[in-house]
Amino acid sequence: MSNRDEHPLRFACPECGEAIDIFVSWGSSMKVRGAELAQTEGPFDGSRPFVDLHIDFPVTFGKYVMGRTPFMEAVARVGHDRYLFHNQRLNALNSLHQKRNDLQRVLRLYYKNKDLFARLCKSHFNEEVISQEPQDLNLALYNVLAKVFFPFSLPNDNANAVELHLRVIRSIASDHKQELDQFIEQTLESGFLKNVQRDCLDVYPDVLQAELALRPALFLDLLDSRDESESEKVALRVSVDDFHSHRELYKNISEVLSRELILVAGVNNLLHRGDHRKFKDVGNKTPRDLDAFADLPYGLKISHLDNCWFPLNENALDNQLRNAIAHHKTDYDEISQLITYYPYREGIRKDRAEAMYFIEFVRKVLEAFREMHRLHHLVKCLLNYRYFIYRPRP
Structure with missing residues (x-):
């Protein structure tokens, strides 16, 4: 037990x-x-x-x-020391999972009531809100997220992501300050930057709700894949819920990732070409600007991120699985926990199938969330640039 x-x-x-x-x-x-x-x-x-x-x-x-x-x-599979690491994360989840409703209230009040937001941050998460300036509200918000969701991340993962985001933003600000300000201005005037932040925040309570199914996925962090045969890696049982309980969560995380990639693309274009709207020329399929890139299907966006500054985890960006779930082209065997999905365009036929076990699926949910969370730090860094450095044109 x-x-x-x-x-x-x-x-x-x-x-x-x-x-x-x-x-x-x-x-x-x-x-x-x-x-x-x-x-x-x-x-x-x-x-x-x-x-x-x-x-x-x-x-x-x-x-x-x-x-x-x-x-x-x-x-026996991972050794006592690595098990202790897993146990530390589980002990944290044992108390944190009870805070889902508190977290949901804090995230909702962040937009609606600054005073009550500050009081709940202090009473439920021991997080002091220094002032009601946007930069201090953001500081408290992201400190709360860090406290609640550290068990889902690998050590140093988020710190390394923030360091990378800041290093790239500083480099662009040094070489293309005016163009970077134009990028920030577009994302602010359109409401896109705050909307992406809101999209990310909407996902967090649902991830905390799914912590029971994600526990065995966290355990897989400890396995050395070189010592595991393919069958041993996947033919494992998850003892709670089923595929249908978490398919919407995976789809929602994938949708947020697709929107975050728009920010990655803008930064990538600034870094390589000094203009957030200018993509590498690949002929008539080249997006004409960031709006055209935003309209591309999820699976095509990555192909336009040439020499991308952010090391994307391609296992977290499974467009085929996402499409199959979105279009209800999946079957699930409850006994074997085998998911069969049909990601290809075949009209009314379902001949070309892919398959994975439920344990693989919840692992994909975890990896997709981790990628979303790392890119959410980019949203935070761009907002901080806006608060501390960017000055709108008169």
Whole structure:
């Protein structure tokens, strides 16, 4: 068992495929839905179906072996030291997941009520708002996000992203200050920069809501892929929820990433050509400006980021999976947790399929969120440039 206060577990009946839910809470009796508890005698002998379940680790499909609990299997796979790192993140999530409603209120009040925003930051997240100037409100906002979402990130990931953003912005400001100001001006006048910020903020409570499914995905950070065969990496079970519970979250994160890429493109054009509107000439498919780039499909945007300054994680930008989910071209086997999706244009046919296990999917959700979060820091840095350096033209 995990040391989380509540354990909602789910698996599909291996015979009929119907969901069986088990709810365990410390200090209360176990509740079961979709099945009935039966009395047994003696040790488990394998004559009935066996399912390993654990909310903190991905568990294997297989036969029952006495003593090989999910915890023992997990420690054996990654070693005690790396398990302790995973356990530290889980302990943080055990308390942070209860703050979802508080976080949602803070994010909503950031736009609506500065006084109440400041009070909730202090009372719920111990974050002082120095003043009601926009730069100080932003400082408190991003400090709250850092406190709540550090378990979902790799060490130094976000600090390195901020360092990169600032270094590139400083370089552009040194060489093309006027052009950088024009870029900032366009994103402010159109409302785009603040809208992207709002889009990002809308995602965070839903990610915190999904922390149970993301726990085994976090565990995969600890695995050395060189020591794992392909089948061992993917044929693992997630013990909570199912694909249908998180498909919308993945789609929403992908939509935000697509909008963040517009900022990446503007910075990229400034860095390489001194003009945020000017893309590398690739013939008649070259976007004429940033507005035309924004209208491109998600999957085509990356091809116009030549020699991109930001090291994009291509595994987090899976346009085929995103399109299949958006167009409801997916099938899910609850027993094996295998997702089959059809990302190709085939009219009414569904012949060319791709497949992944649910554990792979929640891993993609995690990686997509991490990429969104790293690029959200670019939004923060551009806003700080506006507050501290940029001066609008009279």
